[in-house]
Amino acid sequence: MRFQVLDILPHLTNPVTGREIRPDERFAQALTAARYAEQFGYDGVALGERHAGAFLSSGVTVLLGAIAATTSRVRIQTGVSVLSIHDPLRVAEDYATVDQLSRGRLELVIGKGNELRQLPMFNVENGEQWDALAEKYELLRRLWREESVTWQGRFRGPLHEVTSLPRPYAGAPRVWHGSATTQTSAELAARWGDPLFSANAIQPRDNYTVLIEHYRRRYAEHGHDPRLAYVAAGAGFLYLADTTQQAREAFGPTYERLVAYFNQPGNHTPGNEMTFATIDDAVARGPVLVGSPQQIAEKILWFHEAYRHDLQSFSLPTMIPHEQQLHMLERLAAEVIPVVRKAAPTTLWSDQDPYGGRPAAHGRTVADAAAEVEKRNRGSRTHM
Numbered sequence: 001m002r003f004q005v006l007d008i009l010p011h012l013t014n015p016v017t018g019r020e021i022r023p024d025e026r027f028a029q030a031l032t033a034a035r036y037a038e039q040f041g042y043d044g045v046a047l048g049e050r051h052a053g054a055f056l057s058s059g060v061t062v063l064l065g066a067i068a069a070t071t072s073r074v075r076i077q078t079g080v081s082v083l084s085i086h087d088p089l090r091v092a093e094d095y096a097t098v099d100q101l102s103r104g105r106l107e108l109v110i111g112k113g114n115e116l117r118q119l120p121m122f123n124v125e126n127g128e129q130w131d132a133l134a135e136k137y138e139l140l141r142r143l144w145r146e147e148s149v150t151w152q153g154r155f156r157g158p159l160h161e162v163t164s165l166p167r168p169y170a171g172a173p174r175v176w177h178g179s180a181t182t183q184t185s186a187e188l189a190a191r192w193g194d195p196l197f198s199a200n201a202i203q204p205r206d207n208y209t210v211l212i213e214h215y216r217r218r219y220a221e222h223g224h225d226p227r228l229a230y231v232a233a234g235a236g237f238l239y240l241a242d243t244t245q246q247a248r249e250a251f252g253p254t255y256e257r258l259v260a261y262f263n264q265p266g267n268h269t270p271g272n273e274m275t276f277a278t279i280d281d282a283v284a285r286g287p288v289l290v291g292s293p294q295q296i297a298e299k300i301l302w303f304h305e306a307y308r309h310d311l312q313s314f315s316l317p318t319m320i321p322h323e324q325q326l327h328m329l330e331r332l333a334a335e336v337i338p339v340v341r342k343a344a345p346t347t348l349w350s351d352q353d354p355y356g357g358r359p360a361a362h363g364r365t366v367a368d369a370a371a372e373v374e375k376r377n378r379g380s381r382t383h384m
Helices: 023-039 060-070 088-101 129-145 184-192 205-221 244-262 279-285 293-307 322-343 369-382
Strands: 002-007 044-047 075-078 106-111 149-151 159-162 175-179 196-198 231-233 238-240 289-291 311-314
Touching: 002 023, 023 044, 023 060, 023 322, 044 060, 044 311, 060 075, 060 088, 088 106, 088 129, 106 129, 129 149, 129 175, 129 184, 175 184, 184 196, 184 205, 196 205, 205 231, 205 293, 231 293, 238 244, 238 293, 238 322, 244 279, 244 289, 279 289, 289 293, 293 322
Parallel strands: 002 044, 002 311, 044 075, 075 106, 106 175, 175 196, 196 231, 231 311, 238 289
Antiparallel strands: 149 159
């Protein structure tokens, strides 16, 4: 199992204490958490992207560039990049820049976004975001794999012999497809032979199991190499304490008020309400990682029993003091991750994964990881 720390940079007043952090402090905390994650041995750090609501993640590429410049080993990801509302040419340019700054550590996670209010801000009609995502991803793939691209589509003006610069560091970065609840992103991932990133954040485990199994079935039907059908799973907030009861008591009031806020009309996509309203229900059946180290390890392995996933993502409880967040980050690395890694091994980012040696920090053993993946997929289809 690999581990990622995700921050979507919520900027909320603590609903219990009334505490609010200034934006400059919040950005500094995100950069510090990334450095500590690398120091503690985490595999990836990710930042989300939101353009409506109480979030500070609209300028995500700027922050990812800062993380790239101040870390040296940890993989840098998004969670998600809202490609449905963006110009793929700018996405190709901006993220190739981060890829070069990090010397090949970038992996993009794309999606249509979970915030309807941002659609009109970018002139995207509600209902068109799925078609926009599919078309824009096809163009992004070409821009990262080809030079002198000529193209015409529905959701941006035509291109004539365009070569995006800078070029990516070592062939196209890996792209994951984020899916919160629907199978549309899973279909897109399966079509292109890309990995799937399940949100695993707001609904019961069985719902995400159906989504992931659908992805694996469709991936195989497209004839891709099944060894590369990697799956990641998110989680709710992390809150680690000596005992599960202590974690419930400390985090429960904050969690329950955050759920009430999220489930208000306008604060989520209809149908994506958070299912687990109480902390007890969330700990017992939901996606939160709240409890003792043993409880959290067991919870992740409970996810893995259903998902057979390769990468576990989680978010720190950013409304509590930052020093306390970093202490939890360190304890998780020392007391939980070794147990889970031993019980749930994976080939993701190993020498069996073409992207394992793509970054300079990991040897740059593959000149073009994307081309190697496509070669393996062609070979798999030949033997069908």
